[in-house]
Amino acid sequence: MTEQPFLSVTGLTKHFKPAAFSRGPVVRAIEDVSFEVPRGKVVGLVGESGSGKTTIGRSVLRLVEPTAGTVLVDGVDMTKLSARELRQQRSRMQYIFQDPFASLSPRMTIGQILMEGLEIQGVEPRETRVARAKAALAAVELPADAFDRYAHEFSGGQRQRIGIARALALEPELIVADEPVSALDVSIQAQIINLLRDLQLRLGLTMLFISHDLAVVEYICDTVIVLYLGRIMEIAPAETLYANPRHPYTRALLSAIPEPIPGRTSQRQVLVGDIPSPANPPSGCVFRTRCPLAIEACAGAVPGLETVGTEHRSACIRNAEIAAGAIS
Amino acid sequence: MMPEPILDIQDLRTVFRIGGRDIAAVSDLELSIAPGETVALVGESGSGKSVTSLSVMGLLPKKVGRIASGTIRFRGKSGVTNDLAQMDGESLRRIRGNDIGMVFQEPMTSLNPVYTVGEQIAEPIRIHLGRSHKQAAEDAVKLLADVGIPDPARRARQYPHELSGGMRQRATIAMALACDPALLIADEPTTALDVTIQAQILELLAKVQAERGMAMLFVTHNLGVVAEIADRVAVMYAGRIVETGPVDQVFAHPRHPYTKGLLRSVPRLGEATALKRAGTPLPTIAGSVPSLANLPQGCSFAPRCPYAIDACAVAVPALVDAGEGQLSRCIRWQEL
Ligand SMILES: Nc1ncnc2c1ncn2[C@@H]1O[C@H](COP(=O)(O)OP(=O)(O)O)[C@@H](O)[C@H]1O
Ligand SMILES: Nc1ncnc2c1ncn2[C@@H]1O[C@H](COP(=O)(O)OP(=O)(O)O)[C@@H](O)[C@H]1O
Ligand code: SF4
Ligand SMILES: [Mg+2]
Ligand SMILES: [Mg+2]
Numbered sequence: 016m017t018e019q020p021f022l023s024v025t026g027l028t029k030h031f032k033p034a035a036f037s038r039g040p041v042v043r044a045i046e047d048v049s050f051e052v053p054r055g056k057v058v059g060l061v062g063e064s065g066s067g068k069t070t071i072g073r074s075v076l077r078l079v080e081p082t083a084g085t086v087l088v089d090g091v092d093m094t095k096l097s098a099r100e101l102r103q104q105r106s107r108m109q110y111i112f113q114d115p116f117a118s119l120s121p122r123m124t125i126g127q128i129l130m131e132g133l134e135i136q137g138v139e140p141r142e143t144r145v146a147r148a149k150a151a152l153a154a155v156e157l158p159a160d161a162f163d164r165y166a167h168e169f170s171g172g173q174r175q176r177i178g179i180a181r182a183l184a185l186e187p188e189l190i191v192a193d194e195p196v197s198a199l200d201v202s203i204q205a206q207i208i209n210l211l212r213d214l215q216l217r218l219g220l221t222m223l224f225i226s227h228d229l230a231v232v233e234y235i236c237d238t239v240i241v242l243y244l245g246r247i248m249e250i251a252p253a254e255t256l257y258a259n260p261r262h263p264y265t266r267a268l269l270s271a272i273p274e275p276i277p278g279r280t281s282q283r284q285v286l287v288g289d290i291p292s293p294a295n296p297p298s299g300c301v302f303r304t305r306c307p308l309a310i311e312a313c314a315g316a317v318p319g320l321e322t323v324g325t326e327h328r329s330a331c332i333r334n335a336e337i338a339a340g341a342i343s
Numbered sequence: 344m345m346p347e348p349i350l351d352i353q354d355l356r357t358v359f360r361i362g363g364r365d366i367a368a369v370s371d372l373e374l375s376i377a378p379g380e381t382v383a384l385v386g387e388s389g390s391g392k393s394v395t396s397l398s399v400m401g402l403l404p405k406k407v408g409r410i411a412s413g414t415i416r417f418r419g420k421s422g423v424t425n426d427l428a429q430m431d432g433e434s435l436r437r438i439r440g441n442d443i444g445m446v447f448q449e450p451m452t453s454l455n456p457v458y459t460v461g462e463q464i465a466e467p468i469r470i471h472l473g474r475s476h477k478q479a480a481e482d483a484v485k486l487l488a489d490v491g492i493p494d495p496a497r498r499a500r501q502y503p504h505e506l507s508g509g510m511r512q513r514a515t516i517a518m519a520l521a522c523d524p525a526l527l528i529a530d531e532p533t534t535a536l537d538v539t540i541q542a543q544i545l546e547l548l549a550k551v552q553a554e555r556g557m558a559m560l561f562v563t564h565n566l567g568v569v570a571e572i573a574d575r576v577a578v579m580y581a582g583r584i585v586e587t588g589p590v591d592q593v594f595a596h597p598r599h600p601y602t603k604g605l606l607r608s609v610p611r612l613g614e615a616t617a618l619k620r621a622g623t624p625l626p627t628i629a630g631s632v633p634s635l636a637n638l639p640q641g642c643s644f645a646p647r648c649p650y651a652i653d654a655c656a657v658a659v660p661a662l663v664d665a666g667e668g669q670l671s672r673c674i675r676w677q678e679l
Contacts, residue, residue: 273567
């Protein structure tokens with residue numbers, strides 16, 4: 016591959032310091048996270064709550080200031096930009112939120128909501144803004160009369176369509192979608208994923224798709240990254256991750272997802288204990304306190320992401336034994 | 344012969360007073376649970392699952408919500424059967440926490456932040472079972488151990504905020520079990536939890552349910568969770584049960600188009616890749632849930648139903664016997 020990735024994250028680290036004069040501990044939200052998203056591809060960030068997904072997503076747009084590391088968007092280092100340059104660069108990206116209810120103003124019509132960003136970007140004249148807003152509504156398959164109505168008149172799924180339309184109207188190249196279907200009912204989740212997939216392919220969008228649910232990302236993602244306590248455990252093409260998961264955490268996560276399959280007496284492996292606090296993560300492999308395969312050496316050094324297959328990497332010191340099928 | 348049910352709901356209709364008008368959140372609801380059985384109530388948000396469980400517990404919001412008609416016959420630990428729909432607030436309070444244990448989605452609904460976990464579990468033991476302070480405190484520690492809380496004596500002295508979400512939910516389960524209830528009502532008890540913690544709590548609930556031979560009404564929007572925990576399932580849509588039957592039977596051969604559509608919408612691990620390669624969209628149910636204030640004529644699912652015909656809009660279909668212990672509220676169930 017010769018083309019440079021559209022998004023390139025290297026050594027990204029974020030430690031949240033306690034507010035001035037308060038005692039609290041430093042929260043190690045993300046540690047040394049590196050990955051790439053080729054132009055026009057979708058990469059999924061998956062992990063349980065507190066694993067650092069939102070912090071990574073927000074760091075990409077520099078909505079949080081990283082403690083260390085770089086974020087290159089189309090070759091431009093986001094962490095080095097002046098305020099003006101940052102505004103310019105950010106106009107190429109959009110963030111879609113989980114909660115379609117909280118993110119839409121109740122006092123504005125859908126048309127006003129869709130045109131607000133265009134006005135801030137200085138899109139003139141008004142007719143152009145109206146046309147782009149209406150095109151965005153059509154793209155998310157909402158009726159044209161939605162333009163003059165208010166958010167409360169729409170269902171959860173429709174509001175998420177409005178959230179997507181608002182992002183699309185700005186013609187972004189990169190979209191960070193942060194749990195965009197987590198608040199929706201299952202039949203509506205599939206509608207929204209189909210829509211996002213369709214738009215992404217049609218418009219050639221580059222996307223970072225965040226979800227706590229491994230089952231939801233398979234269809235839309237080209238590559239999936241599994242996070243635990245702020246670190247990447249495994250990264251693989253979607254089809255590989257589900258067919259041949261390597262990391263003990265990925266395997267546990269897949270096994271924990273209940274499926275409505277008749278007669279399936281769950282041979283599931285239930286992880287013991289709680290997720291440790293990111294203020295005080297375990298030494299060595301952060302997963303070792305719950306890992307069914309942990310050995311003494313796991314408490315030593317942090318395991319590196321090793322290549323275990325084609326574009327497939329896993330951070331476990333027992334990779335070789337797992338690959339040989341000696342342990343599972 | 345099925346054993347005499349412990350809970351038997353007939354023709355329940357629960358309404359909310361909104362803008363001077365009664366809106367039915369639950370209609371024509373029939374549901375029974377045998378001793379030791381787990382029945383899941385499943386459906387998308389707003390389908391009336393929580394209103395059904397609040398009706399049973401006598402916890403509908405005062406003034407706004409009320410049971411308009413129907414019976415909720417419940418047999419308590421003493422063997423006496425009462426109609427909960429007719430009982431006054433004081434009698435219902437005696438049943439709740441004693442004969443019926445409750446677990447909610449948000450553990451803090453049940454836990455008081457200013458008392459220690461131990462004190463809160465001991466309280467119903469003193470009130471309902473008349474044990475001494477000392478005895479109840481010892482029982483509380485034992486219950487915490489039963490629900491898998493490590494170092495239970497120390498945890499009993501802690502406040503809810505000192506526990507993780509999963510541990511708090513374990514503590515509310517301990518509280519619900521304190522008086523050895525005949526029925527446990529759990530309303531989305533794992534929805535707020537991470538999936539690995541959800542697996543722990545489901546395992547725990549199945550274990551305590553089997554050990555105690557307790558009946559359970561398990562409310563959830565998650566069909567996968569239903570498969571894990573329940574013997575029978577009732578699927579709700581727009582305030583009505585549209586299909587009910589043994590879980591394996593319903594999931595293998597759904598006899599209602601809504602159940603069928605819902606099952607198809609659940610993403611199956613490892614299957615999306617093939618769809619993606621073929622350029623096939625994920626299966627969905629078109630449209631969205633209708634407003635209860637403005638339900639369509641006839642079958643409420645008709646506007647979204649791929650099987651709908653003119654006859655569907657005539658009258659609300661009855662819940663009919665579809666064999667194998669299944670009931671379906673669809674006039675075309677035989678063609679599914
Ligand atoms: N502004 C903040 N201040 C302090 N801690 C934070 C802040 N934002 C996030 N965190 C902490 O960082 C960790 C990762 O959070 P987040 O990125 O939101 O995870 P996720 O999106 O995977 O649930 C969590 O422990 C969270 O509490
Ligand atoms: N406090 C309330 N006031 C008015 N209407 C309510 C109230 N609680 C519930 N409802 C109505 O009852 C319907 C069913 O709600 P609920 O049983 O909570 O749904 P769910 O299946 O998600 O648990 C809701 O769509 C709403 O219209
Ligand atoms: S490194 Fe050790 S603790 Fe971490 S996943 Fe591998 S076996 Fe488990
Ligand atoms: Mg998040
Ligand atoms: Mg509910």
